[in-house]
Amino acid sequence: xxxxxxxxxxxxxxxxxxxxxxxxxxxxxxxxxxxLPGALSPVSIGEVKYLLKQLNTHxxxxxxxxxxxxxxxxxxxxxxxxxxxxxxxxxxxxxxRKWKNAQIRPLKKISxxxxxxxxxxxxxxxxxxxxxxxxxxxxxxxxxxxxxGKNQFAYRKQHCTTDTLLKLxxxxxxxxxxxSTSHISATMIDMSKxxxxxxxxVLKGKLxxxxxxxALINLIDSFLTNRRCSEIGRAHx
Numbered sequence: 001x002x003x004x005x006x007x008x009x010x011x012x013x014x015x016x017x018x019x020x021x022x023x024x025x026x027x028x029x030x031x032x033x034x035x036l037p038g039a040l041s042p043v044s045i046g047e048v049k050y051l052l053k054q055l056n057t058h059x060x061x062x063x064x065x066x067x068x069x070x071x072x073x074x075x076x077x078x079x080x081x082x083x084x085x086x087x088x089x090x091x092x093x094x095x096x097r098k099w100k101n102a103q104i105r106p107l108k109k110i111s112x113x114x115x116x117x118x119x120x121x122x123x124x125x126x127x128x129x130x131x132x133x134x135x136x137x138x139x140x141x142x143x144x145x146x147x148x149g150k151n152q153f154a155y156r157k158q159h160c161t162t163d164t165l166l167k168l169x170x171x172x173x174x175x176x177x178x179x180s181t182s183h184i185s186a187t188m189i190d191m192s193k194x195x196x197x198x199x200x201x202v203l204k205g206k207l208x209x210x211x212x213x214x215a216l217i218n219l220i221d222s223f224l225t226n227r228r229c230s231e232i233g234r235a236h237x
Contacts, residue, residue: 006131040213041139053075061126105121119204140212199224200224203224
């Protein structure tokens with residue numbers, strides 16, 4: 001970088017420093033309930049067994065992770081201890097610290113990358129952590145799916161960017177058909193690093209507005225905060 005050759009360790013430190021600062025200070029300021037409000041219903045062994053069998057063995061994971069195919073092939077036996085671990089997470093509303101440790105693999109955004117900003121960080125995580133994320137997402141969707149606006153197309157099943165374009169086209173055509181329309185204006189906003197810059201407090205406030213339980217918000221807050229990046233390394237596939 002900057003015309004100088006760096007060691008692998010120096011490159012790792014620089015990329016981790018850069019990527020960790022993208023979101024700014026993400027330390028939560030809202031005071032969460034300390035008495036573990038309510039309760040999150042546990043998952044069954046059958047549910048976890050199903051999720052284990054659905055694991056994608058072609059996705060890369062953390063280099064310290066066991067191969068995903070091992071968990072998938074051993075789903076009949078592993079479903080019991082994995083269910084116990086996930087239910088403990090739901091009971092304590094604490095996402096396991098080990099699963100928060102991501103391994104960053106940078107991909108070039110341009111051919112002649114010269115600085116950290118020219119790379120896109122890909123986070124490699126433990127595959128059982130991704131399974132736990134799926135459990136959390138299922139619980140969240142059961143609460144908020146019916147409350148999302150009709151114009152919310154991203155990250156929803158049976159919705160895609162094509163729906164967004166069709167909606168814009170229909171609105172434009174309807175306006176053009178209206179004889180009282182003098183002109184049509186559109187504002188497109190592309191927020192740089194929008195996902196990374198979303199502050200946990202903002203997200204928690206939105207979840208509360210959608211009627212998500214304090215227990216689930218506590219768990220999501222634990223999932224989002226105090227995450228760590230380790231050195232760049234090889235990944236299991």
